[in-house]
Every structure is written in structure tokens, then in C-alpha cells.
Amino acid sequence: MSDRARITRRGLFRGIGTAGLLAGCKPSERPPTTTEDGEQPPPAGSAGALGPGPSPLEFTLNGQRQVAEVAPHVTLLAALREQLRVTGPKVVCDRGACGACTVLVDGVARNSCMMLAHDVDGAAVTTVEGLSQGGKLSVLQEAFIRHDALQCGFCTSGMLMSCQALLGRTQLEREDVEAAIAGNLCRCGTYPNVVAAVLDAAKGSA
Amino acid sequence: MPDDSKVTLKVGFAEQLRDIEVQLPAGEPKPWDARAELKVVGKPHPRVEAPLKVSGAAKYTHDIVPQGALWAAVLRCPHACALVESIDVAPAKSQPGVAAALALVKPGERMIFAGQDVAAVAAKTAEQAEAALQAIAVQYKPEAFVIDTAAAMQDGAPLVHRGKVEERSTEGDEPGAGGSAGQRGNVRTSPSMKKGDAHKGLRMAKVSHEATYTTQVHTHSALETHSIVVQWDGPKQATLWCSTQGIFSVRDEFAEIFELKPTDVHVHTEFLGGGFGAKFGASAPGSRMGFIAGELARQAGAPVRLLLDRKEEHLCTGNRPDSRQQVKLGAGANGQLTAIHVVAHGTAGIGTGAGVGRNAFGVYSRCPNILVESHDVFTHAGPATAMRAPGHPQGAFALELALDELAKKLKRDPLDLRLAHDEHPVRRHQFELGRKQFGWDEGKKRAAALRDKQARVRRGFGVAGSIWGDFGRGKAVVATVSVMRDGSVEVKNGLQDIGGGITTVVAQVVAEVLQRPIEAVRVRLGDSELGPSVGSGGSVTTASVTPAVRAAAEAVKTQLTALAAKQLGRKPEEITWSEGQARAGSKSIAWAELCKKIEGEAIVATGTRPETYGAYPVKFMGGNSYQIAGVQFAEVSVDTWTGVVTVERVLAIHDCGKVMNPLTARSQVQGGVILGTSYALTEQRIMDRVRGVMLNPNLETYKIAGARDVPRAIDVVFTPVDTGANNTGAIGIGEPATIPTAAAIACAVHDALGVAVRDLPLTPDRVLAALGVVPARGAS
Ligand code: FES
Ligand code: FES
Numbered sequence: 013m014s015d016r017a018r019i020t021r022r023g024l025f026r027g028i029g030t031a032g033l034l035a036g037c038k039p040s041e042r043p044p045t046t047t048e049d050g051e052q053p054p055p056a057g058s059a060g061a062l063g064p065g066p067s068p069l070e071f072t073l074n075g076q077r078q079v080a081e082v083a084p085h086v087t088l089l090a091a092l093r094e095q096l097r098v099t100g101p102k103v104v105c106d107r108g109a110c111g112a113c114t115v116l117v118d119g120v121a122r123n124s125c126m127m128l129a130h131d132v133d134g135a136a137v138t139t140v141e142g143l144s145q146g147g148k149l150s151v152l153q154e155a156f157i158r159h160d161a162l163q164c165g166f167c168t169s170g171m172l173m174s175c176q177a178l179l180g181r182t183q184l185e186r187e188d189v190e191a192a193i194a195g196n197l198c199r200c201g202t203y204p205n206v207v208a209a210v211l212d213a214a215k216g217s218a
Numbered sequence: 219m220p221d222d223s224k225v226t227l228k229v230g231f232a233e234q235l236r237d238i239e240v241q242l243p244a245g246e247p248k249p250w251d252a253r254a255e256l257k258v259v260g261k262p263h264p265r266v267e268a269p270l271k272v273s274g275a276a277k278y279t280h281d282i283v284p285q286g287a288l289w290a291a292v293l294r295c296p297h298a299c300a301l302v303e304s305i306d307v308a309p310a311k312s313q314p315g316v317a318a319a320l321a322l323v324k325p326g327e328r329m330i331f332a333g334q335d336v337a338a339v340a341a342k343t344a345e346q347a348e349a350a351l352q353a354i355a356v357q358y359k360p361e362a363f364v365i366d367t368a369a370a371m372q373d374g375a376p377l378v379h380r381g382k383v384e385e386r387s388t389e390g391d392e393p394g395a396g397g398s399a400g401q402r403g404n405v406r407t408s409p410s411m412k413k414g415d416a417h418k419g420l421r422m423a424k425v426s427h428e429a430t431y432t433t434q435v436h437t438h439s440a441l442e443t444h445s446i447v448v449q450w451d452g453p454k455q456a457t458l459w460c461s462t463q464g465i466f467s468v469r470d471e472f473a474e475i476f477e478l479k480p481t482d483v484h485v486h487t488e489f490l491g492g493g494f495g496a497k498f499g500a501s502a503p504g505s506r507m508g509f510i511a512g513e514l515a516r517q518a519g520a521p522v523r524l525l526l527d528r529k530e531e532h533l534c535t536g537n538r539p540d541s542r543q544q545v546k547l548g549a550g551a552n553g554q555l556t557a558i559h560v561v562a563h564g565t566a567g568i569g570t571g572a573g574v575g576r577n578a579f580g581v582y583s584r585c586p587n588i589l590v591e592s593h594d595v596f597t598h599a600g601p602a603t604a605m606r607a608p609g610h611p612q613g614a615f616a617l618e619l620a621l622d623e624l625a626k627k628l629k630r631d632p633l634d635l636r637l638a639h640d641e642h643p644v645r646r647h648q649f650e651l652g653r654k655q656f657g658w659d660e661g662k663k664r665a666a667a668l669r670d671k672q673a674r675v676r677r678g679f680g681v682a683g684s685i686w687g688d689f690g691r692g693k694a695v696v697a698t699v700s701v702m703r704d705g706s707v708e709v710k711n712g713l714q715d716i717g718g719g720i721t722t723v724v725a726q727v728v729a730e731v732l733q734r735p736i737e738a739v740r741v742r743l744g745d746s747e748l749g750p751s752v753g754s755g756g757s758v759t760t761a762s763v764t765p766a767v768r769a770a771a772e773a774v775k776t777q778l779t780a781l782a783a784k785q786l787g788r789k790p791e792e793i794t795w796s797e798g799q800a801r802a803g804s805k806s807i808a809w810a811e812l813c814k815k816i817e818g819e820a821i822v823a824t825g826t827r828p829e830t831y832g833a834y835p836v837k838f839m840g841g842n843s844y845q846i847a848g849v850q851f852a853e854v855s856v857d858t859w860t861g862v863v864t865v866e867r868v869l870a871i872h873d874c875g876k877v878m879n880p881l882t883a884r885s886q887v888q889g890g891v892i893l894g895t896s897y898a899l900t901e902q903r904i905m906d907r908v909r910g911v912m913l914n915p916n917l918e919t920y921k922i923a924g925a926r927d928v929p930r931a932i933d934v935v936f937t938p939v940d941t942g943a944n945n946t947g948a949i950g951i952g953e954p955a956t957i958p959t960a961a962a963i964a965c966a967v968h969d970a971l972g973v974a975v976r977d978l979p980l981t982p983d984r985v986l987a988a989l990g991v992v993p994a995r996g997a998s
Pocket of ligand 2: 162163165200202
């Protein structure tokens, strides 16, 4: 991780308070929120300060070095999907309630809609696209298929990422898996199969 | 193929099998019946499309970004009822990144729910589009509104509709439902279902029970929100990507809106993130999405993506109506029902369709006198639409819980009471099977002992039945099967994959007929140019599509047989197939060799499905199709100190004709049980009566079940039934699977407590109120 001060979406909101947030968002006074136009270069000489326009960002994405110009208010999820066109992580609630956008940041499962893209500067990010190696599905992905742990598949990317972080553990119980996916909603009702798949994969990978 | 022919089919279930004669239309392959020996169909097979779904490679409408695509955003009415005095979208046009802006209402128009379309913009980024909406100036004059179902029924309540009410129906609706028998104020009466004389039956009763049961508004909450991407390919041609359960319903509606030829509208739905009944047509039930995206794209001269956010999804894309059901049951001295009378009122918001299904009318049909009267009550809220077995879960809840309350008065076992009144042989078989497998008799004794002891944590057992029809559609699907010279096999149809497992089942059917490995069959779906198909609604998909696929595969096989005969110097009648080889006597020719002999590039054949031709052993009311049976048993534990209900076990016993793929069918039933559990325990739309808006349009306070909220164990058992309905024997399961869950859970809670909680969801405060330890909440 870089030593740059971390700004999180929650932290940012907490810092300026609700009143400040609302006052700062009067439509007429909104800061430019363009992510693609890029007319505003970051102000020179303001070390550590970003924006309001796109600022350079570097991180590892699925094992590859990734450089991007992203405005500081853009979430990691939006940057991945809309700018980098990595569409495995899904937008479902866009506010931390469903887990469909889960990615690993330095090995920890995180809701990418609740992080800013600049939070991962210098970090290693893994999305569902990074689970298979050289076109070969991982043990966990294979277990999902065997146990039919997916129906429409829209929650599946997030489910897989929440479960992936569990696999290193030796004594995995049903409750551990349920706790790990407690923040991942599935409207098709795949939970029991997800639990079975993870327990099976953990056996296989141990 | 022979002309119209009569065949003998072995049909039925379990030990009750018999031969029937069925008239088959010309060209129709002999149906797979109880005698059919199948190698691939009926065996568990993992989803063929799963590798795409587990690797992030599956593309959903949300993921589609045509070159130069713009984002659309919609300004929605903040008032439950208001007159638009003025609207000016011009200021939005000069906002950064904006390419088009559109007023969707005119001054003088009355808005009738919070969330209704007002204006829309298309801009380069989502944020620019959102920001530009703020520049649109709209003046509203708020008017009186009514949100509450009971209040809307009162004389003098603000009227929701002032003109004639149009019924919107989709492929998600139950066939035969709908229609009107008059309207007064906000109350529109649906045609009633009637048998015998229920009033007389009630007068004759020696024991009776009467109570009111209520259910909540339930939103579909598919994870992928309603979304549509429009790209104009010319002034009269368009390509669409849409998150839909009905590709052709999107095509046809879009063509109608913009006066195009349907064939000039090309629709893609490679995958969709759930639908549950709400995704038909180019528009959402409460938002003109097709028009908005199409018109913005036309004006901007660029493709437009319109992806609703979670709040919009709750407000304007449909929901399951609520209900207030007054149930009266009467029984004679012998414990036999003399009458069932249900008077139901429910609100579908500004829409129609708040009926309570066929449960009260159809399941316990040995009751001689039944009357079910349903009313839609209009309120100023987003329109409801079909949701997984529309009407049925609410109807089942009220009827089954009332039966349990009556059984208690009669001192009769609730399961015995049901068996005494259900005529469907399959459902009776399922009730009996469940009694043993679930440990019903011992369980009920344990529950009674805990109740008598006044234990803090009680146990309870409940059971409920489901009724649905085999609505498989004839003459709606054209499937194409091709065998190429290189030996590869492809099957095509313009069907969408909603997640039920149809892609795999289609591959299995082709693999079965052509004796190829499933992996060798390439299935292409999700594109309107791949041939007519059905919408995934009414649980019709498997029953409608697989017979057409089989017919196409059999036609290809006939041609391959002729080719093999030619190669082997024999007559086609002499050719037999085994393990993918054509044989005649001692001679044989392998698949790859045979395919090389194909003249031209491929053998291609299409197949269709005739109308349903069998309905053994019981017909669905008023139709010529089979009545699908199912029962569910639930065991709950209830903490009488906290009021928390935990579902320990559910046993779901269902019939879906010939089970095509037990692995995916089981998942579908499990999903139905989980949806039903969520409905029973936590989900509810909460409206602010003062402001007329939804208070929980999100996924943190609109509580859908997570991994730790679902039953601790769900057992799924299939009762295979050969109904002789179509050539694969498939019938649907998606909807029946969710009908009895909430009812069975509510009955189990009644068993645990000794008192009924008559309102869904079964939240802790209601449990405690039923026990008399806290006062009951306002309206219920
Ligand atoms: S989209 Fe991030 S948690 Fe729902
Ligand atoms: S598989 Fe559809 S939401 Fe989980």
C-alpha cells in the first residue's frame, strides 16, 4: 500500500458532516464531476491533495499493473466497471448492503462500492475475473459449478470473492461460511449450495 | 414421420400408473412417458453456462456499453399525488455532458404515485445525468392522496383514478386471471370464483371460524435492476439489450412505441440478473423505460443506457400486492367442511391484479360450497405486477392458517383435515409422504409438550399445499437444431436464461436424441434473431421450449438416419442408433464419419410444439392442462421472550412432471422456499402515510433473507408425474415452489404458540402481541 492518506467514502462523509455534505452539494455549486472529459489537471504542488479532476492512480489488478486517471470521488466499483470495463463486480445497491460488488483488496474482501478508487492506490485488487489461472477455473469456482451455487449468476461474483478469502483456513464450519457471506444477498436463493460448495472446496484445497 | 397418430402412453405417478391413448398431431415425436428409458434427460448435470457465470464473463444488460453510449437518468415525482403546473427541461440541456433532455409529463397532468416518470436526460456520465436532473424546473401542486389500503376503501377517500382503468397484463400473469366486475370509488371488483352456496354452507355449519388475515407489499428485488440499452441502427431499425424475462415482449413493445416493424428490432438478453415476474416488455410496470431510452437515443444520436438504481427498482418496477382477507370456514359435526368464503381486498397501487389466487378455491375441493371474492383497491403507490405465482402465496397463507385454526376448534389434526378435503391424488400422495418423512406425528406431540410446559423456546409444525397449472404453450416456440459436417451440434432459440437452468436442459434434450455428449451441444439463446420463443413467466419455459427442441432434434435425426442408410446401403427403417453410431445389422458408421458425408454444410431442422395434449391425472380448473401439485412442511422454533421465529426445516415435495435436471430443479425449489421464508419473516414495503413515499427503498431496511435467515435445512423431494402433456413430459416448477412456504411457516408458528399470528411478515412484535405480552400494532 502506498503511504498516501486514505480517503474513504465513509471517512469523507464523516469528516465534513452531513450539513457540510448537503451544503456542498447544491446543484449550482457542484464541483465538476466529469470522469472522462479530464479538462482539470490536478493542481500542482498540493502534495497529498487530489482532484477535483481525474488524478493518476496505480494499483495491481488481477496480477497486472494498472494505471488509470480517476477523479477522487469515484468509487472503486465505478472505476472498475465504467472506466476499466471490468464488469464481474456488479452494482446492486451501491451502498454497502448487498455484497454483489465484493473484491479482494490486499486479500481482504471489501465492498468496492464503499471504497474510493484512490483508496486502492498501491494495493492489489482481485476481482472475480482474477480467480482463474490461465483459463483454468479455480477449485472454488469448480465447486460452485458442481454444487449449483448459482442461478441467475448476478450475485455470484461477489459470493465467490467473499468465499475466496476463507479458503486458507483449515477448520471451516458451516457457520464460518455463513458469516463470510452474511453480507452477500442472493435473490435466487443459492445460499445452501454456496455453503456446500465452499466446504467442499476447502476440503479439496486443504 | 407418420400422420396424425394414436399412441399409448404410460402415465401417472408412483404406484399409480396406467396406459392412456393420446392423439398426436402429424410429425410429433412419441412423448417420453413412464416407459421411456432416458440416459441424459432426468440426470443431474451442472449448468452448461456456469463457467461464464463464475468467471465474470457472463454479460448482463448492466455490462453492455456500446461505443459512445450515454447514461440516462429519470426525474421522478416526489409526491404521491400532485398536479404538474409547469415543467421546463431546457436548463438541463446546457448542463455539462448532456446530449438530450425529455419532458415526460405536460402541465395539467396529474401524477399519481411517488416515483412516477417526470423527465429524463442523457449525458456522458452517470453523475452528469444525475446532476442535470437537478436543473429541470417542475412546479407541482400537491393533492390529497391515499396510501393505506383500508383508508382507500372508505367513502370519500381521494380517488386514485378518475377515468377508466386499463388492465396491464403480461406473460407473468396466471392465465385466466384478471378482468373486472365493476368499480366503486377506489375499489374494483374482480370476477368471483364460486361453487355451490357458501352462505348456506356457513349457516349449516356446526363449527365455524372467522378471522381476517393480512399480507404485506413485497417487492421483486431482483439483483439486476430493470435496464435497457438502445442503439439506433437507422431511422427505423434498432438494437436493444434488455434485462428481460421476455425478449419478444421487449421487441414488440418497442416496435409499437416507435412504429417499427418488429423484425427491425433486434433484442439481446444474454443473461439477466433475476426477474421474478417484473421484467416483461420494453418498459417497467411503472416507468416508460423503452420510450425514454429510445427517444433519448434518437434525440442524442447516440446509444443510451438506462439502468435503474435500487430506489427506482422498489418504487416503479412492480411488486406483490398486499391483502386483507376475511376468511369464513364452516364445518359439520363430522368435521367435514361445509363452506369456504373468502373476501379479499388488496392494493396493487395504481395498478390491478391484487387477487389472491386459486388456493382457497382449488386445493380443498371436497368442500361443496366455496366463494372467493377479490377486490383491487387503488392507492397512490407504484403499480404491482405479476410476482412469482401472483396471488397464490397470499391466498395460501390466509386459507391454510384459517384451516389450522378451524382444525384446533374441531380438535382435528391439521394434516388429516387437509387430506379429507383434497382430491388431487398427487397432492394426497405428497401429504402422506411428508407426514412420514418429516416426522409429523411425533413432531406435533413434541410441540404440544413444549406448549403445555410454557417453555420459553417452542417448536411448531405446519403444512400447506400449492396449486398451479401446466401452462406450457403450444405453437409459440420455433427451435432450430443443426449438425455440421465437422460433427458439431448447435441448438438455437430466442429464449432468455433467467437462471432456472433452461440452457442446460435444452442441451440435455438434444444430447439425448442425438446421443451426443452434453458438452458437444452448443446452445445459443438470448437473441431475438434465433427464432420465436416464450417469456419466462407462468412457469412455462421448460414445458414450452423442450418439446420444440426435441422435435427439431428428432427431425435432424431422421435426416441423419436416411444419410446413414444410404452410406450403409440399407433402408432407413433398418437403421438403429446406439452410443452415437448408426447401425444396421453388423454394419455401422460412426458419428464423425457420418457427418462428413453431409451434403452442403449442415443438416438443419426446426421444431415446434403443438398444443398440450394430455393432462393426466387431474385437470387445472377451467382448462385442458394438468394441475400441478405440491406441499411443503415447516418446522419452526419461536422464542417467546423475544418473539423471534427461526425456520428450522422445510420439506418441499413438488411435482414438475418429468424432472429434466434434478440438480437445477432442486435449486429452483430451494430458491422458492427461501423467497417464501423471506416473505414470511422479514420483507415489507413501508409507506409513510404522511408524505406518501416509501420509507425503505433500499436493501438495508427492506430486509431480504441472507444466508443466516433461511431455513436451517431444506429438503426437496420430487414426485415424478407423467402427464402426457407434451413430448418431453416437462412441466414448470418456478412458481409452485414458493406458494406454500409462508403458509406452512405461519401454521407452524400457530402450532408453536397455540395462537395464530394472522399478519405477514411474522415479526417479533406481532408474535409478542399474539402472545398478549405487548399491545398489538395499530392497523393490524
Ligand atoms: S453494490 Fe456494493 S454492496 Fe451492494
Ligand atoms: S444467483 Fe441470482 S441473485 Fe444469486
